[in-house]
Amino acid sequence: MDWLHLLVLSLIQGVTEFIPVSSSAHLILPSQLLGWPDQGQAFDVAVHVGTLMAVVLAFRQQIAAIVSGWLGHVLQRRASPESRMGWMIILATVPAAVAGLVFESLIEQYTRSMLVIGTTTIVFGLVLWWADVNGSRDADMSRMTWRHALLIGLAQMLALIPGTSRSGITMTAALMLGFDRKSAASFSFLLSIPLILAAGSLKTVHLIEQGDGAHWGDMAWGIGLSFVSAFLCIKLFLAALDRIGMLPYVIYRLILGTFLLFVAL
Secondary structure (H helix, E strand, O other): OOHHHHHHHHHHHHHHOOOOOOHHHHHHHHHHHHOOOOOOHHHHHHHHHHHHHHHHHHOHHHHHHHHHHHHHHHHHOOOOHHHHHHHHHHHHHHHHHHHHHHHHHHHHHHOOOHHHHHHHHHHHHHHHHHHHHHOOOOEOHHHOOHHHHHHHHHHHHHHHOOOOOHHHHHHHHHHHOOEOHHHHHHHHHHHHHHHHHHHHHHHHHHHHHHOOOOOHHHHHHHHHHHHHHHHHHHHHHHHHHHHHOOHHHHHHHHHHHHHHHHHHO
């Protein structure tokens, strides 16, 4: 892979995976706008591994507590707030996982156009702005219920459409349900872990089945660059979230969506 392509695609994945602007849309755009060749499944797996490592490192303490609590509940029937959070993450993951398995081919066939991406970028950007302005923001993660987790999980299904943004739609749903910004973002980040792991595993299986050659040097650079950029992005996003809110990301989405519609039409 060309070094410029490798650098740009790795940074795009790392920077956009966890902020509400849609990483899948940004990874599609270089090939459609610039005519770049498809980077291939092996590289997609690599950059997803990098972002997975970043979110695990950033939330290592919470993850360790949740996994320990969940295992304690499964093995010893010892319930705790951490085990409850583990079950809610699983519940919120199921809808998108099932929808992805059922509708993957249809989504790949009909939704990867600039017209669709531009439309969803604008529409869900406006919905995010509405939720940020009108949400009560008076609940933290300790007040999350099974109903909240399920509703956020159902909203996450929409992220299968490019341009929606998985992090954006889950934060939007959490804000609508009254959660504060940091709790909405934290739950969204934790919720990304099983989905990134599942998506990466499926792509790895497909890669093995197809027998495509993997360029290990490109993959190693992809992992490293996406890891560093994603980790920094998570830290900066959470640090600035209460101060700047969601408006800068909404404005960016409106500008990007309008440009894409202009190009598409």
